[in-house]
Amino acid sequence: MTTAYIGSIEGDGLTVAAADPETGALTAVGSAPAREPSFLAFSADRRTLYAVVEAAEGAVTELDISDPANPSIRRTFPTGQSGPTHLCVHGEHLAVAHYGDGTVTLHELATGERTDVLRHEADEPHAHQVVSQDGWLVAVDLGADAVFTHRVDGGKLVQHARCDLPAGTGPRHIAFQDSALQGGRAYLLGEYVPGVTRLHWRDGALTPVGHDLVTAPGAPETFPAEIVLADNHIYTTNRGENVVARLTLDGRLDQSVPTGGDWPRHCAIDPTGRWLYVANQRSNTVTWLPRDPATGVLGDAAGSLAVRGACAVEFA
Template sequence: MIVYIGAIEGDGLTVATADPATGGLTVTDTLADVREPSFLAMRGTTLYAVVEEPEGAVTELDIADPAAPRVRRVVATGQAGPTHLCLHGDHLAVAHYTDGTVTIHDLDTLAVTDRLRHEADEPHAHQVVSHGDWLVAVDLGADAVLTHRVDNGRITQHARCDLPKGTGPRHLAFHGDTAAYVLGEYIPGVTRLAWDAGAFTVTGHHLVTAPGAPETFPAEIIAADTHLYTSNRGENVIARLDLDGTLRQSVPVGGDWPRHCAVDPTGRWLYVANQRSHNVTWLPRDPATGELGEPVGSVTVRGACMVAFA
């Protein structure tokens, strides 16, 4: 399997291979000309990476040969500090943390077709997620999850779900067509949301930290089968929860400041990008129960912050 590893304040985009039997990663290439690729998205033979800099941009790469990505172009977003992006229909959506703006880009040219800044004293758009006809944005500064329509390249806000002040919502994961889970960075927990017709309703909140845990700043949430996994910076663990919010495990990641985590296509391994210890680790996972084991390996990647499978 080919793996792409994004980084912040690192050496660019790292390409690796993963052994599905052992989980082992082997770095095969590093593209230094891909600047600050802190988040990645793919469709077909194209890979997109944010350029998380004060003058934000998107890097587009050709991955017709997955093992040998080639930069096609770098296009400015016109906004500051992009941290996330996703494909949405015939467009690319980019979330900008620094100025709280979501930009919409034409896929043929990557030109900006529209932009929307969230309403808040200090908006920080941290994530965008495409779900059917809807584009969902998570804004850490606004303490809100917002739903948008994108029509002919124009973005309009449809609904807003406010969370308790100080939650600091960072990332969201859907599970099926009726539920989603949003992870708080400042109040370290998962808020359960009901989803219906483009709008969210809060249905519950659950902590992702074990009793006595140190100060924790969760970063990523993913849904795999009937399990949720969160990366908890500070505590430096992966938390495993049931869909009802019950905390089942807190497993050390084998590194410092886990930013992003991902389950591989076999379901047998969970990979963690540890930003401050500059490594990616892998933990065995039982596909039947979702249970995680402690890390069995590590590879050095400076500033590692995301793992994506080709």
């Protein structure tokens, strides 16, 4: 069995589940009273789990997961900003993106103390995601229609590069291909224009090279939420259409599979590569879809676990 952590919004805190690698089935085995843990991130040694507190008075909950099946809250510390939706560990710091007021905060891992706060230059910034990549801190801002790259210098955020997208794209989440310090590829998911922008990544700067839709002709209004790369395939969760889309790395849409739930948010592939799990916020479920690691092909949803307000899934 593998331990899975399920975050929620307007739900019942953090749910701990056991995942059967043979059947994909999830079984709830515990919980932790973390408040509004809508996104999760691990420490480098994977013995600590960080969860945003997605509330007007933003905060982070730090949990001890040295015993993966029995997480315990160590502390909760404020971010000082509103509506955090994403976070990541970046060296000796924790970075937090705030959708509510469009800021990124930086905190010392050891103390939780905030060392910097940055608001991106835009009329209505909405920082949606932060990613640590190749020594850079990358921030996706939906309201600015841009992706920013920062370096961290003495606990301060220093902007290095800005990649602008067409107005109205609504960039939400980015995924990088294998780490490549001297160059590589990244894939940026748009929420308002439901597609993936392919980007070139070099020396901390992103350059768009193509854009591909994640919806088939005739699909209902769709608001993509999450993007995952695995084995030369791109997977996106599409809210409204309520499917997982599978694309090739060159942007060809190969498959759209119903998630078995309503309003899919985050998705994750289990350590075996044989199952894809989807947190369906409005149907209050986490569903699992079989996946062929050799071809990337997904099957129909094989089951579900009831989790109120489910919106994130991570594996220990």
